[in-house]
Amino acid sequence: GDVSDFHELIYVSPTLHDKFNELLWAAYQSKCTQDRPCPNGTCPKTQLGCECVQPGGNPGLPMGYRVRRVIRVESAGMWRRYARKREDICSWRSGQEVWSFTPALRSAAVIDAHPDVFEPLDTFVNEAYAFHGTSVRS
Numbered sequence: 657g658d659v660s661d662f663h664e665l666i667y668v669s670p671t672l673h674d675k676f677n678e679l680l681w682a683a684y685q686s687k688c689t690q691d692r693p694c695p696n697g698t699c700p701k702t703q704l705g706c707e708c709v710q711p712g713g714n715p716g717l718p719m720g721y722r723v724r725r726v727i728r729v730e731s732a733g734m735w736r737r738y739a740r741k742r743e744d745i746c747s748w749r750s751g752q753e754v755w756s757f758t759p760a761l762r763s764a765a766v767i768d769a770h771p772d773v774f775e776p777l778d779t780f781v782n783e784a785y786a787f788h789g790t791s792v793r794s
Contacts, residue, residue, distance in 0.1 A: 661732050668726035675766075675773045676723045680787065682762045684720050686711055745781045754780055 668676075688705025695715055699706035711717050757764075761784055767774040777783035 662730065663732070664730040666728040666730060668728055672773055673723045673726060675770045676726050678770075679763055679766045679774070679785065680721050680723060682766045683785070683787065686717055686719070688717060742778065742781055742783075749780065754782075757782060757784070 688709050690701055690703050690705065692705050692709050693701070694706045694708050696708050699708055705717075707713050708715065709717050711719075756779055763785055764777070767777060767785065774785070777785070
């Protein structure tokens with residue numbers, strides 16, 4: 657295939673998982689949103705989550721997360737779309753006062769402490785790392 661259209665899934669070395677755990681813990685908030693369904697199937701969709709997913713509920717809210725595997729997605733197409741959007745935002749904000757995250761994101765200190773693992777973020781466009789879990793088959 658064309659080198660400019662690569663799409664690879666790369667397993668990150670388990671020796672780096674502690675740095676990803678550090679980032680997860682810095683970013684974690686014990687807070688529910690209405691998109692978290694009732695795990696018991698008994699409550700309707702509720703703003704800020706039903707009582708079953710609240711801290712102290714049954715089964716409650718996770719107290720945190722732990723990295724089991726890190727898979728880096730290297731996709732030329734996705735990266736081009738992201739870079740184009742970031743350039744659009746920079747152009748749109750040109751000459752404007754940019755409001756930074758205040759207070760700073762808790763994850764920023766972790767990212768800054770591990771430049772060998774995490775790419776620096778562009779504060780001009782308020783870049784941030786976001787986490788999601790997916791099936792490996794996704």
